[in-house]
Amino acid sequence: MPPLPPLELDRFQHVCGTCSLRELCLPAGLGQDALAAVESMVQRHLPVLRGHFLYRAGSPLHSLYAVRAGFMKSSVLHEDGREQIAGFHMTGDIIGMDGISAGRHVCDVVALEDSDVCEISYVTLETLSREIPALQQHFHRIMSREIVRDYGVMLLLGNMRAEERVAAFILNLSQRFSARGYSPSEFHLRMTREEIGAYLGLKLETISRVFSKFQEEGVLDVQNKHIRILREGTLRALIGSPACAR
Amino acid sequence: MPPLPPLELDRFQHVCGTCSLRELCLPAGLGQDALAAVESMVQRHLPVLRGHFLYRAGSPLHSLYAVRAGFMKSSVLHEDGREQIAGFHMTGDIIGMDGISAGRHVCDVVALEDSDVCEISYVTLETLSREIPALQQHFHRIMSREIVRDYGVMLLLGNMRAEERVAAFILNLSQRFSARGYSPSEFHLRMTREEIGAYLGLKLETISRVFSKFQEEGVLDVQNKHIRILREGTLRALIGSPACAR
DNA sequence: CGCACTTTTGAACAGAATCAAGTTTTGTGG
DNA sequence: CCACAAAACTTGATTCTGTTCAAAAGTGCG
Numbered sequence: 001m002p003p004l005p006p007l008e009l010d011r012f013q014h015v016c017g018t019c020s021l022r023e024l025c026l027p028a029g030l031g032q033d034a035l036a037a038v039e040s041m042v043q044r045h046l047p048v049l050r051g052h053f054l055y056r057a058g059s060p061l062h063s064l065y066a067v068r069a070g071f072m073k074s075s076v077l078h079e080d081g082r083e084q085i086a087g088f089h090m091t092g093d094i095i096g097m098d099g100i101s102a103g104r105h106v107c108d109v110v111a112l113e114d115s116d117v118c119e120i121s122y123v124t125l126e127t128l129s130r131e132i133p134a135l136q137q138h139f140h141r142i143m144s145r146e147i148v149r150d151y152g153v154m155l156l157l158g159n160m161r162a163e164e165r166v167a168a169f170i171l172n173l174s175q176r177f178s179a180r181g182y183s184p185s186e187f188h189l190r191m192t193r194e195e196i197g198a199y200l201g202l203k204l205e206t207i208s209r210v211f212s213k214f215q216e217e218g219v220l221d222v223q224n225k226h227i228r229i230l231r232e233g234t235l236r237a238l239i240g241s242p243a244c245a246r
Numbered sequence: 247m248p249p250l251p252p253l254e255l256d257r258f259q260h261v262c263g264t265c266s267l268r269e270l271c272l273p274a275g276l277g278q279d280a281l282a283a284v285e286s287m288v289q290r291h292l293p294v295l296r297g298h299f300l301y302r303a304g305s306p307l308h309s310l311y312a313v314r315a316g317f318m319k320s321s322v323l324h325e326d327g328r329e330q331i332a333g334f335h336m337t338g339d340i341i342g343m344d345g346i347s348a349g350r351h352v353c354d355v356v357a358l359e360d361s362d363v364c365e366i367s368y369v370t371l372e373t374l375s376r377e378i379p380a381l382q383q384h385f386h387r388i389m390s391r392e393i394v395r396d397y398g399v400m401l402l403l404g405n406m407r408a409e410e411r412v413a414a415f416i417l418n419l420s421q422r423f424s425a426r427g428y429s430p431s432e433f434h435l436r437m438t439r440e441e442i443g444a445y446l447g448l449k450l451e452t453i454s455r456v457f458s459k460f461q462e463e464g465v466l467d468v469q470n471k472h473i474r475i476l477r478e479g480t481l482r483a484l485i486g487s488p489a490c491a492r
Numbered sequence: 493c494g495c496a497c498t499t500t501t502g503a504a505c506a507g508a509a510t511c512a513a514g515t516t517t518t519g520t521g522g
Numbered sequence: 523c524c525a526c527a528a529a530a531c532t533t534g535a536t537t538c539t540g541t542t543c544a545a546a547a548g549t550g551c552g
Contacts, residue, residue, distance in 0.1 A: 076397045080486045084401040098397065100390035107397060126383065130376045137372065143389045144346035150396035151322050151344065151353060155330040157403035158447030162540065193499065201404030206540060208500055224499080224549075240326045408508065438530065449509060454532055470517075470531080 015039060024092030025066045025118075027138035034132045041124035046117050048072070054095075054109040054117060061099030063119045067091055070115020071190040074098070074107045075198065085199040087149070088112075088173075088191065091180055094142050096122075112190045157201045160239070165200040166210045167238040170220070174229060185232070189225040261285060270338030271312045271364075273384035280378045287370035292363050294318070300341075300355040300363060307345030309365045313337055316361020317436040320344075320353045321444065331445040333395070334358075334419075334437065337426055340388050342368075358436045403447045406485070411446040412456045413484040416466070420475060431478070435471040 016022060017035050026038060043063065048054050054065060054072060072089040086107055089095050099105040100122070129136035156165055178184035189196070193204040193211075200207070214220040219235060221228035229235065262268060263281050272284060289309065294300050300311060300318065318335040332353055335341050345351040346368070375382035402411055424430035435442070439450040439457075446453070460466040465481060467474035475481065 076401050078401060078405060078486060082401075082405045084397075084404045086397045086400055097390055098394055100386050101394050106394050126379070126386070130379065130382060133372070133376065136376060140346050140372070140389070143386070143393070144343055146393055147389070147396065148344055148347050148352050150393065150400070151330075151332045154332055154396070154399055154403060155322050155324060155328075157400060158330045158444070159324060159328045192497090198404070203541060204499080205501085205542085208498095209540090212500070240324060439532095440530080450531080451510085451533085452508060454530095455508090458532070 016042060019068075021066070021068065021092045025094065027134040030132070030134060034135070037128055037132065038135065041121050041128055042066075043119045043121050046119050048111040048115045048117060050111050050114050052111055054111065055099075055105050056108050057104075057106055059099075059105050061096065061103050061105060061122060063121055064094055064096035064125065065109075065117040065119055067093045067095065068116040068118055070117075071112045072109055072115055073112055073191065073195060073199075074109045076107045083198045084201075085195060086153075088199065090176060094120075097143055097146060112195075162200075162202055162206050163210055163213070164239050165202065166196075166207065166214070167235040169196065169200055170227065170229065171232070171235050171239070173227075174232075185229045187227055189227060262288060265314075267312070267314065267338045271340065273380040276378070276380060280381070283374055283378065284381065287367050287374055288312075289365045289367050292365050294357040294361045294363060296357050296360050298357055300357065301345075301351050302354050303350075303352055305345075305351050307342065307349050307351060307368060309367055310340055310342035310371065311355075311363040311365055313339045313341065314362040314364055316363075317358045318355055318361055319358055319437065319441060319445075320355045322353045329444045330447075331441060332399075334445065336422060340366075343389055343392060358441075408446075408448055408452050409456055409459070410485050411448065412442075412453065412460070413481040415442065415446055416473065416475065417478070417481050417485070419473075420478075431475045433473055435473060 016026060016039050019025070030038065045068070046054075046065075048070070057077065067089050069091060072095070073085050074087050074089065074095060075083050075085045077083055089109075095109060096105070098107055125135075125139065129139050156168055160168065173187065173189075174184045177187050191199075193207040196202075196207045197204045211220065211222045215222050217234075219229075219231045221230055262272060262285050265271070276284065291314070292300075292311075294316070303323065313335050315337060318341070319331050320333050320335065320341060321329050321331045323329055335355075341355060342351070344353055371381075371385065375385050402414055406414065419433065419435075420430045423433050437445075439453040442448075442453045443450045457466065457468045461468050463480075465475075465477045467476055
């Protein structure tokens with residue numbers, strides 16, 4: 001194993017090689033050279049305060065972004081003001097790919113809590129992915145994963161009833177927190193009831209009612225934005241997954 | 247300009263350079279060499295009869311496909327049998343990108359009428375897009391376009407009422423037929439009411455009722471699967487677009 | 493500490509689903 | 523080419539889920 005290069009503290013946060021999110025953003029098994037090249041495309045470390053936009057619909061595509069910390073939403077606005085939230089983003093998620101198609105973003109991305117993103121120069125990513133096949137493949141997988149996720153959301157919006165949607169939403173959050181090393185059974189919602197509704201195609205009152213019902217039935221413990229999953233099996237059964245014996 | 251190579255009639259249908267769909271599948275301005283390379287990745291010309299599967303959920307990703315002729319649907323199945331149609335595909339559409347993420351497709355693709363697709367070897371596409379930047383860019387745009395389209399479907403499923411959904415659906419078909427040189431105001435539906443419903447998150451009876459209502463109001467002329475748009479402006483107004491004076 | 497925002501809950505309402513015929517169209521085989 | 527069966531479509535009546543409207547209670551930020 002080659003000796004580690006000396007730490008450069010002022011660049012520390014930029015260095016992908018030592019980033020704890022590495023396995024979420026980057027392919028495994030990059031060599032030293034490839035890693036250095038990849039680090040060169042991550043231009044800077046960008047804080048996005050709560051309520052601020054990372055980008056807006058119509059703004060030109062410069063970069064993709066990796067969420068380093070925090071929580072964001074991306075939403076599509078209908079001209080009459082109706083908002084559809086296309087997704088919630090947390091640590092390790094890559095966002096911005098909506099802008100590649102036309103060179104302009106088509107959705108707004110807003111931080112729901114103070115967040116930090118790594119900015120990935122898109123032209124550099126294109127260049128590097130021609131030179132590093134593993135990076136190319138990784139990038140294609142990330143775009144495809146977004147497409148697959150979208151199909152899941154369509155299934156949810158097109159076929160599920162309110163309770164099923166909420167159950168699927170909670171289980172999805174649980175699974176994503178779990179994958180990031182947090183508790184799968186207890187977490188804080190970063191979004192309002194209205195935003196959950198805007199994601200699930202329901203009104204905020206409906207979200208509130210479903211939470212109350214789950215609370216009554218002992219499926220969830222809901223204290224404002226703090227959620228505790230009491231009976232995961234019941235949630236799974238609701239969305240039709242084979243109930244994990246539990 | 248270099249002299250054209252002699253025509254090889256038996257390969258004629260494979261030759262992207264002379265394909266009328268070229269501008270839908272390929273980037274503009276490919277040189278002779280690049281074109282030849284691209285043709286080498288289009289492996290064969292595959293007929294898919296009505297009702298037959300192009301691929302199924304779970305089948306391994308080998309290729310992407312360009313629809314050359316015909317009409318297809320891709321659907322996501324819920325374990326309890328509920329079907330969500332994620333999209334309808336016509337001439338020039340590229341499909342199969344759902345399989346890149348996990349190396350296996352996640353939806354079924356079925357021909358709604360006898361169709362023909364060009365099979366594009368995925369590994370070759372990856373290789374070539376490292377060598378031909380225009381191809382790489384084109385491919386990224388196609389994936390991104392799919393993501394953007396998906397966001398539009400989410401908006402439709404999450405926020406629109408039945409009439410708005412049907413209006414948006416008809417206008418979308420109209421625009422796509424138009425882009426392919428067919429009449430924007432008169433066309434045949436290739437799918438059943440049930441399939442329209444499975445796409446729009448509505449039941450077949452609702453589709454039928456909305457068609458009847460549009461017919462009564464003189465917005466559409468519906469004769470079974472033959473649709474004539476009589477008042478495009480009214481449809482546009484329904485989905486909130488600024489009404490084209492008409 | 494107060495004001496704005498968020499959430500909960502109830503009651504009335506509306507839109508789409510469901511259930512149920514009945515009709516038309518399509519495809520098949522004689 | 524016709525007869526017949528299956529599939530697709532239309533329409534009506536009823537039911538149900540989620541929305542809308544409204545008010546009150548809770549939460550948290552400045």
